[in-house]
Amino acid sequence: MTSQRGLPTGTRMILRGGRLKKVNGLLISCAPLALCGGLYLGSGIVPATAGSCTETGGVGSGIYTCTGAANAGADTTEDLDPAAGVDLEITTDPGFGIDTSTSGGAAFDIYTTGNGGSVQFTDTNASNITGESGILIDQTPFSSVGIRSITTNGTITATNGFGIDVYGNSDDITIEVNDVSGTAGGIDVENDGFGVIDITSTGDVSSTNGIGINTYMGDPFDTTTIDVVNVTGTTGISAVSRNGSIGITSSGTITSTTGTGLFAETLSGYSGYIDVDVVEVDSAGGGIEVIHRGYSGPATVTATGTIDANGGIGVDVTNRGTYSAVEVVDVNSTDTGIYVDDDGFGAVSVTSTGTIDAGNKGINVQSGNLTYDVTIIANEVIATDNGIEQRHYGGGNVAITANGLVDADGLGIDARAYAGSENIVITTSDVDAGDDAIEADHYGTRILDINASGTLTSGNRGVDAELVNGTNLYVDAVDVDAQGDGLCRDHRNG
Known part of the structure; x- marks a missing residue:
């Protein structure tokens, strides 16, 4: 039925189809829409768009x-x-x-x-x-x-x-x-x-x-995939998965106003992998934090721009998976620049092609007894504590290369590999340290080899090298300026 209220006396109108609309408290059927508009006008009511x-x-x-x-x-x-x-x-x-x-x-x-x-x-x-x-x-x-x-x-x-x-x-x-x-x-x-x-x-x-x-x-x-440009929040991005994998890509800037710039975590041993690939991170807290508990895949972090962590660690990776890899350019942090705690089943790799400027340790890598091979490649490292610190409890080799200046208030390079490891090879350019420029302790089975092509400046020893169980100890330093001993070698097997 159609209401005819408001129409001229004696006028009948039959409308079929259309929508029901309420005018002056009554339902009317309107078809076509233009005629509905006429009814609105006739009633003195103009509908809002x-x-x-x-x-x-x-x-x-x-x-x-x-x-x-x-x-x-x-x-x-x-x-x-x-x-x-x-x-x-x-x-x-x-x-x-x-x-x-x-x-x-x-x-x-x-x-x-x-x-x-x-x-x-x-x-x-x-x-x-x-x-x-x-x-x-x-x-x-x-x-x-x-x-x-x-x-x-x-x-x-x-x-x-x-x-x-x-x-x-x-x-x-x-x-x-x-x-x-x-x-x-x-x-x-x-x-x-x-x-x-x-x-x-x-x-x-x-x-x-x-x-x-x-x-x-x-x-x-299943997999969580996040592919974005710019993200801003109290925490920029947070991704948590109980049993799946996580992949995060950003081609712009991730900004956090109070917390971590990017946080990714897998919760169980059934989890697959975590892969983070970003450009810039500007964080009021830590820069990037990854916690991977899955056994079947790796934890990887790549940053092609600058990571600014104004209230924490620049890159913080905890891995229990197959391997871990961090590749960055510049990292500025109020705490440690790059921290890796790997208790997984494979290799550990950290590479920086720019400058790490840290309010604590520059690079700190801890690898457990099931890991195999540790590789650290840095350019310039500035730290208020140790410049590069490494502890390896697993098998294989440890290789540390510093192509630029390592400027540290504590030890410049502090390396230690325990029983089960094979070789430690340290290659540096200039090191300026408040304590020893290079300190290395090797409890593994083979060689400890230190090569310094630049100047080692230290507030204590230039090189402090100890080979406990290995076969050969080599130290080649071009220029040493030390407040204590220029070179201290301890080869207990020879």
């Missing part, structure tokens, strides 16, 4: 199209709760926008029930999506099927919450976005199902009071 979503695939289809420009005074939350088993597909038309920051609530709040289908949000029209929170997707309880997918090339802004917050316990969660910002967090994702977490951002992801990007992978043995 607002972004909204309509189930264009038919009632119960789960297929929605979002249209209309954003209007902060009229927009309300798009609360989409499909029936169990229904796939939800949301797309936008050109010009769509939504702003619920005035009315309150999220721009999109999507909840799927048990045995629910997939959720796919696709915006290829650079839409502006604004709310107290941006896009929320929650899947509860457990469901064995259904991906969660958000794709947008626009801007998502949360004025009092998360830019994107997704919880799933079924299948893959994939997010492909441009710019995302939120007060409580930029992007927050948890997957307790059987799929991957895959986050890609081509713009800026930021949070004023929370973590820029925060992920947690629960029970599945």
